[in-house]
Amino acid sequence: MIEIGQHTTLTVIARGAQGYVLQGQGPEERLDLPAQEAPSTLKPGEQVRVFVYLDSDDVPVATTREPKVVVGQCAWLSVKEVNAVGAFVDWGLGKDLLVPFAEQGTPMRAGRSYLIYAYIDSTGRIAGTRRLDTYLSTDGSQFSAGDEVDLVLWERSDLGFKAVINHTHVGMLFEREILGELKPGESLRGYIQEVRPDTRINLSLQRHTASARDALQSAIFQDLQSRGGVSTLTDKSSPEAIFEAFGVSKKSYKKALGALYRARMIELEPGIVRLV
Numbered sequence: 001m002i003e004i005g006q007h008t009t010l011t012v013i014a015r016g017a018q019g020y021v022l023q024g025q026g027p028e029e030r031l032d033l034p035a036q037e038a039p040s041t042l043k044p045g046e047q048v049r050v051f052v053y054l055d056s057d058d059v060p061v062a063t064t065r066e067p068k069v070v071v072g073q074c075a076w077l078s079v080k081e082v083n084a085v086g087a088f089v090d091w092g093l094g095k096d097l098l099v100p101f102a103e104q105g106t107p108m109r110a111g112r113s114y115l116i117y118a119y120i121d122s123t124g125r126i127a128g129t130r131r132l133d134t135y136l137s138t139d140g141s142q143f144s145a146g147d148e149v150d151l152v153l154w155e156r157s158d159l160g161f162k163a164v165i166n167h168t169h170v171g172m173l174f175e176r177e178i179l180g181e182l183k184p185g186e187s188l189r190g191y192i193q194e195v196r197p198d199t200r201i202n203l204s205l206q207r208h209t210a211s212a213r214d215a216l217q218s219a220i221f222q223d224l225q226s227r228g229g230v231s232t233l234t235d236k237s238s239p240e241a242i243f244e245a246f247g248v249s250k251k252s253y254k255k256a257l258g259a260l261y262r263a264r265m266i267e268l269e270p271g272i273v274r275l276v
Helices: 210-226 239-246 250-262
Strands: 007-016 019-023 030-034 047-054 060-063 074-082 086-089 097-100 113-120 126-129 148-156 160-165 169-174 187-195 201-204 266-269 272-275
Touching: 007 030, 030 047, 074 148, 097 113, 113 148, 148 169, 160 201, 210 239, 210 250, 210 272, 239 250, 250 266
Parallel strands: 030 060, 097 126, 169 201
Antiparallel strands: 007 019, 007 047, 019 030, 047 060, 074 086, 074 113, 086 097, 113 126, 148 160, 148 187, 160 169, 187 201, 266 272
């Protein structure tokens, strides 16, 4: 089935001066693939993966170009132009994506980038919106602690980052869970830290499991051995220094040191961690 705003695989059935004709499984699943939207090496009978969108005449057409976002997903996109209709963002295709004024929240400006969700508007056209809360859920009932997810960072506040989860949900990555320098629009792997009693989602960039904790403790122990049994990286060190050394948050590092101390494997002195 051919869907506007999605990828599909079709068969080349003809080639002409203007491009190719593609055929799907049904007799009505036929699309044009303009020559400028495809490689010149395609041959009749060959299958090709394309993205389907509407041209300037609102006719469905195909392209082998890869869009930066598909319908039902979001991406960090830059504004090319703002006119009387709305803001037009670069989504990787020849025809820019419109974000109507009603879908912008605060006015968008040319040259700046925003997190945009692609959707089908009431006329059947592909459009973009910054009002992600309209399309994304805060109900984390389907998730469990430790689930690995895809994240897109959305908005930063004093609490941390609001992040989009798997293009379907919204969760919170609190400041204490932030590792290194992050910025809005970044895509990264993360984990469900917990689903709160109100079903809202707390996120982490580390898997908080027993095996992950054991691996960190082992890495700290091995690092101490390689340094002659002494390290100046303590629970008072900066989050940046800890992240650079072990790729974990300061909170996780302090917990690992505490576990090693209780196991009598290390001694904690002012400014020093020492093997026993």
